[in-house]
Amino acid sequence: MKKVILYINQFFGQIGGEEAADHEPVLAEGPVGPGLALQPQLKDAQITHTVICGDDYMNEHTRQAMETIEGFLKDLEFDLLIAGPAFFAGRYGTNCGRICQFVQQRFHVPAITCMYRENPGVEMFRKDVYILEGGNSAAKMRKDLPKLARFANKLLAGDPILWAEEEGYFSRGVRAEVVLDRSRTADQRAFDMLMKKLKGEPYQTESPIEIPQKVPIAPPVKDPSKATYLFVSTGGVVPMGNPDHITTGTADHYGVYDLTGQDTLKAGEWESVHGGYDHAYANADPLTHIPLDAFRKLEQEGKIGGLYPKIFCTVGNLNSETNAVNMAREILKELQDQNISAIVLGSA
């Protein structure tokens, strides 16, 4: 019987929601939360323990969290660690990738996780960890668990792991040769591809060309004392009542707020609508996300020319590339006639 450790966050570990995101790691015996549904799908393997850790705790006290978890695991025998699934939860996904990477390096035991393709954890850890492609919300749990179980069973049985597309994990960035059936020779494949291309039918290149998308580095501001700075926030702090109805996640628009004549922001006039963190600090003091007082001080001291009167606010939580790019383009379009020298973007 092989032994498996499960890693989940405070929410799936049934400790609590955002208010419990600061929770230190705990070790539970046997499967917890999604582990209960996962266990029967594992072949000849048992989830012996579950590690539960608050998302913020792991994110902000990574070293301590890892030390605690290392203490939990160092006396346990296990053959695999499964983390998540983390869906589209950015901190959770990042933490799943982080713990998998740590366990592989420290204990030389394979570790796998599962999350949505746009979860930032994918880009951060795909090179080191097998991350299976999962759904974008916990509603997809029933679809993600069998994927994790199938792949875990394969790893535990020592079966060869095929390429990313075939197995459903995010490519680790390694290209390798695959021997096909003898009938699938390059001449047949090239001819078929050409015919599709000529007919305007879809075809798939065998050598996808990925150019890492780099944006040219914009030239620096020459004289800050004459420059106008635009402040954009994806931290989700908006005027009380959320007049622009910005969603808590996957936002596709932003609000524009004129701060002319204001030197600071007051509690009770602003609130956070961001779905990805505890709002206690932001609601108690909006300056924790929109540092208006700091900009005003720099203006008064003559160190900067000024803050652009309007700020642009949205929610960065779970956002897709498409939405982010569209919003950025709209902001630029709106400001194309304005004399803006540089942009400060604050995110949660």
Added chain:
Amino acid sequence: MRLNIGNFPVHKILFGQETKWEDGVLTVNRQEAIAALNADGKLKNVDLQVAYPGESVRILPVHEIVEPRAALGGRPTFPGYTGPLCPAGEGTLHALKGMSVMAVGKYGGWMEGILDMSGPMAERTHYADLINLCFVAENVDPEENSGQVQHKNLNFRLAAHRLAEYLAQAVRDQKPRVWEQYELTDVHQLHLPRVALVIQLSSFYDKMDGFDDLLYGIDVRLMIPSLLHPNEVLDGAVCGSALITAGQRFYTYDYQNFPILKKLYQEHGKTIDFAGVIISDIGQTTPRKIRSAIRVAKIAQTIGCDGAIYASHGDGNLDVDFFKTIGELEKVGIKTVGMGNEAPGRDGTSPIKSMLDPVADAMVAAGNGNQVIELPPMERIIGDLDSVMRDKYPGCWQEDEVYGPSLRPDGSIIMDAHSIVGHDGASGWSHMTMKSF
């Protein structure tokens, strides 16, 4: 222009009194064969050995590979090379099928390759599927074994073509049971898409003859792209080089049997109108590369192409030609598919080619030029196993932090695909592709 190729399958090769072919058995008179291949006496210690598919045999270093053929009607099989220069692509050839003539030397290194007839290499090269009649030899002139001259392999290459021509004389006067016929019939009234095949020839050298591919027996260095009739390629007008690593090179055997060319012929008049073969070069300066790219596109445009397939030798600076040419073709509206390899480094994490341009949106990956492969010892060696460590092969190393030396004391080898004879099979043989892991 019609080319008829009459095929005589070979299942077994024996040595005997008389060189003859009978019911699939080729009998070879050793002395006569050696005299034919060594007509000008430039080789010594010549020996003939046969390697069968599935046998525990390792052949190295391989210098050239040719299919035995006899041209009927008094012309040489390889015009301008094994005889006087005359037009190719028309008439009748008799060919010994399922076998090759393989030139094997003593000194490896540089661009040369290794072939195993069994084991993990065998499923990665079409040459392990053939019965290979190997001649092993050394140059008489010690100068030929040293420096730049050595790498031209001139005597070995010519000898391979001569032996191929000699062996096929055995079937010159026999009646073939299977015929292949190649003719570019006029199908313009069917309004099928016009498709050209672009073949990148080996043409690296600016200053010196003797390394590059041959066109009618003449070195193609400094060539500019031109239009060939597909029959010329099949009929010995194009012969192999001493350049391009063994894993990626088109040997004469590949030109004689070019699978994608045959495929386009098969589809001619059915799904496409095969417009011809454009041969392209590998210029060693940027202006030459750009000029070639433009020339290929202009030729394709002139002959009214709608589509093209570009078959590339390998990687490195050739990638510039690859992307620039595909770019020029696409720019004039000719839809193009590229056939070539990837070279993402031994760990597979580097960019797949040394230059990348998303204009090449339809590529067939025939293999991984950097694939590391571990090969068990073989019972029989044809050639010289010591050459692995003594001479520098393209995919072998003396010492490596991760892999150790390429040749181990027990005769096993660890190397990369550059040294596997025929590995990439980018002319269409390959049943390999590349995937992301």
Added chain:
Amino acid sequence: MMVKELEKSGKPVVHITAMTPVSQAIGVNRILQATGGIPSPMCDPKASEEEQAQQRYRLISTAVKALSTDIKEQTVFY
């Protein structure tokens, strides 16, 4: 993603974030490590009010400095 798209305008952008590795993985050019965590990036909410104000002032001053710095490659400012 938003940061990169904004920088396409040719104006320098600095990204203040508690999760610099994400910003690095995405390919942002100028990155500034936030003072606090995700729920409070601009300052440490557990510090005194004066300290928090100083932290914000220091952070935005560094942002201004980052935007005036001629960088040749992706740079994380602290």
